[in-house]
Structures are given as structure tokens and as C-alpha cells.
Amino acid sequence: MSSHIDIQKIENDGLRQVWSVSEFARRHRLDKDEEKRLTTLFGSFATKQELLSNAQRPCSFR
16 A cells, blocks of 8 residues: 655645744734744744744743
């Protein structure tokens, strides 16, 4: 039995979408320091996967 990988599906995956770092920070309620850190790391744009993997949010205790 051979497996088939659909390249189109992989290329169109949502994690490969390119996002504006500032838009990502706004949507995920990141503070300005974290937005600046991500901008320094990636520039103005990065893939959603890169941003999700590298974003750091402080713990919020109730």
C-alpha cells in the first residue's frame, strides 16, 4: 500500500499563511515589547506557524 501526499494541501495549509507581525500581535493581545521582539526576529511579516511557535505571552493568574 503506497501513501500519497497531496502537495497542494500542504502548500495551502493555514499555518503557511503570511501575517503582518503587528496584526498578529493585535489579534493575540500581545504587548508592545513582545511585538517588538517578534518584529526584530522576523521583520514586518512572518508565517502564522513561525509567529505561533515564537510568541511568548506572560502567564495570567486569576
